[in-house]
């Protein structure tokens with residue numbers, strides 16, 4: 001039974017405020033398992049050329065040391081929340097870490113990275129499409145020719161159907177969701193007083209436009225292999241080549 005949150009809990013539209021609240025419990029309750037980190041690192045090592053990597057929205061830094069060990073070095077972490085970066089610092093003491101909003105203009109020279117990753121849905125928090133498109137263009141700028149941008153977001157069908165419209169539904173353990181307008185979904189945590197935030201749905205037909213600047217775009221059903229199904233899935237990986 002889900003806890004009742006009279007008034008629905010505090011809506012934190014700003015992802016930085018949301019993750020500042022979540023940081024103390026993030027690793028315990030929301031981080032991906034080490035086995036997932038290993039799978040993702042192996043996939044990246046198979047598909048992408050080694051070299052410097054930028055982890056956008058690096059969170060508690062689970063990918064930084066494994067990426068560096070796999071030849072993606074230096075592994076630079078960027079996140080907008082100081083308390084999340086403090087967790088990254090613990091996870092990977094030597095990693096270069098940058099506190100910044102990804103959409104504010106990446107503070108790196110052109111062609112600095114062989115690979116840019118943004119995993120575990122970090123980019124769904126960019127609810128403003130213009131800001132998101134500017135960021136995708138900026139990622140292209142900081143990539144070397146031939147470099148890849150690899151983004152992991154929920155498959156749009158992993159959100160349960162919006163029926164009846166706007167009703168809270170179970171999204172994943174400890175998280176419920178409801179549709180709000182303009183292609184946004186609201187996520188609510190069971191804990192922390194039911195805090196809520198808004199995220200953008202990455203609908204498949206929009207992706208051609210969003211990634212039109214990239215030379216090649218691939219869709220994958222997660223990192224385990226297999227064929228992508230536009231109508232079904234839990235996690236979606238978009239690999240775009242500069």
Ligand SMILES: C[S@@+](CC[C@H](N)C(=O)[O-])C[C@H]1O[C@@H](n2cnc3c(N)ncnc32)[C@H](O)[C@@H]1O
Pocket residue numbers: 015016019031032056057058059060061062063078079080081084100101102103118119120121122125126
């Ligand atoms: C769900 S966590 C994912 C963490 C990590 N990528 C992983 O795979 O475990 C999302 C992270 O993205 C960060 N984030 C969200 N919006 C951001 C933005 N606009 N700029 C920089 N970081 C952002 C949050 O602070 C949080 O640490």
